[in-house]
Amino acid sequence: MVMKQTNLDATFAALADPTRRAILARLASGEASVAELAQPFAISQPAISKHLKVLERAGLVRRGRDAQRRPRRLEPKRLAEATEWLERYRQLWEGNYRRLDALLEDLKTKERKWDS
Amino acid sequence: MGQLKVTTPSDRELAMTRAFDAPRRLVFDAHTKPELVKRWLLGPPGWSMPVCEINLRVGGKYRYVWRRDADGTQMGMRGAYREIVAPERIVNTERFDEAWYPGEALNTLVLVENGGRTTLTQTMRYESREARDAVLKSDMESGVAASYDRLAELLGSPSEATR
Numbered sequence: 065m066v067m068k069q070t071n072l073d074a075t076f077a078a079l080a081d082p083t084r085r086a087i088l089a090r091l092a093s094g095e096a097s098v099a100e101l102a103q104p105f106a107i108s109q110p111a112i113s114k115h116l117k118v119l120e121r122a123g124l125v126r127r128g129r130d131a132q133r134r135p136r137r138l139e140p141k142r143l144a145e146a147t148e149w150l151e152r153y154r155q156l157w158e159g160n161y162r163r164l165d166a167l168l169e170d171l172k173t174k175e176r177k178w179d180s
Numbered sequence: 181m182g183q184l185k186v187t188t189p190s191d192r193e194l195a196m197t198r199a200f201d202a203p204r205r206l207v208f209d210a211h212t213k214p215e216l217v218k219r220w221l222l223g224p225p226g227w228s229m230p231v232c233e234i235n236l237r238v239g240g241k242y243r244y245v246w247r248r249d250a251d252g253t254q255m256g257m258r259g260a261y262r263e264i265v266a267p268e269r270i271v272n273t274e275r276f277d278e279a280w281y282p283g284e285a286l287n288t289l290v291l292v293e294n295g296g297r298t299t300l301t302q303t304m305r306y307e308s309r310e311a312r313d314a315v316l317k318s319d320m321e322s323g324v325a326a327s328y329d330r331l332a333e334l335l336g337s338p339s340e341a342t343r
Contacts, residue, residue: 076313080191149316153194154186156223161184161198163220167210168202175206 075146078122083107084115088124088138095128095137191309194316196302204291204298208267211289212236217244226250238264242272259284267291274304281314283307 078084087101102112116136119125123142128135184198200207210216214232222229223246231245238261245256256277263271270289283306290301306312 076188077191077309080188080309150186150188153316154184154196157186157196158184159225160221160223161200163222164207164210165200167216167219168200168206171206171209171216172202 074122075124075142078118078124079146081115081118084119087112087115087119088143091125091136091138095135097133097135101136188312189303192306192312194304194306194312196300198300200298200300201296202298203296204293205267207291207298207300208270211270212266222246231256235261236264237261259287262286281306281311283311285311285315 079088083105086105090096090101090104098109098112098116101116102109105112116125120127120136124139125136126139128137184196187195187197189195210220212234214234217234218229218232221232221244227246227248229244230247231243233241233243235241241258241260243256243258245254247254258275258277259273261270261272263269268291270287272287274285274287275283285307286305288301288303288305290303292299292301304312304315306315
């Protein structure tokens with residue numbers, strides 16, 4: 065699997081902002097116009113548009129076909145690449161922590177023996 | 181015990197959260213007593229931890245060395261303790277011998293106990309977003325290698341299949 069470093073940098077920068085993450089979460093349930101996206105947030109449509117531009121540049125969001133509403137939709141491929149990265153890291157540590165689970169069981173058993 | 185969650189709380193940070201079915205005093209011991217650390221902090225399959233030295237006091241240093249037993253490749257890391265509140269909190273610096281990410285990271289371990297179970301949160305703060313991303317990228321690569329290793333094990337010897 066080859067991924068372009070620059071793309072991922074833009075993706076992670078885009079994902080670092082809570083409003084942008086909320087926009088992505090909203091788009092995960094279907095496309096939405098700028099006005100619809102602005103509704104749940106206490107910020108203006110221009111501010112939402114700014115966030116959308118960052119998301120579009122990162123390849124996380126693109127514009128739908130309807131020229132009137134100009135709905136935005138999620139681009140799941142790029143998001144999947146970013147989560148794949150985190151998933152690999154997670155798996156590495158999950159391996160460590162499974163061994164830690166076993167060690168803790170061992171320590172608990174030994175303590176019970178000493179107590180009795 | 182529960183699923184490990186990995187998040188990126190900010191540009192420069194990585195955070196991991198996981199629950200363990202043990203009192204935090206034991207989880208704390210497992211992070212601070214070398215003979216215990218060596219039993220679990222090993223990374224991908226095929227690696228061991230021949231060196232684990234811990235001087236558990238504020239300003240005290242630690243030294244970890246891992247070894248890939250197949251070819252003898254070694255990887256070392258060192259750092260110093262900034263804060264120690266047993267058995268609930270440790271703050272320490274971290275720097276790898278091979279500078280595969282720029283600068284030093286600051287790690288904060290927080291253990292919260294509830295009804296005999298412990299929730300661990302480990303936050304790693306890097307000097308820059310580039311450094312944080314380099315860590316993720318490198319672990320992705322070793323993670324891929326590790327899963328291929330496991331696949332090879334599964335294909336090669338059925339007795340290993342439960343690992």
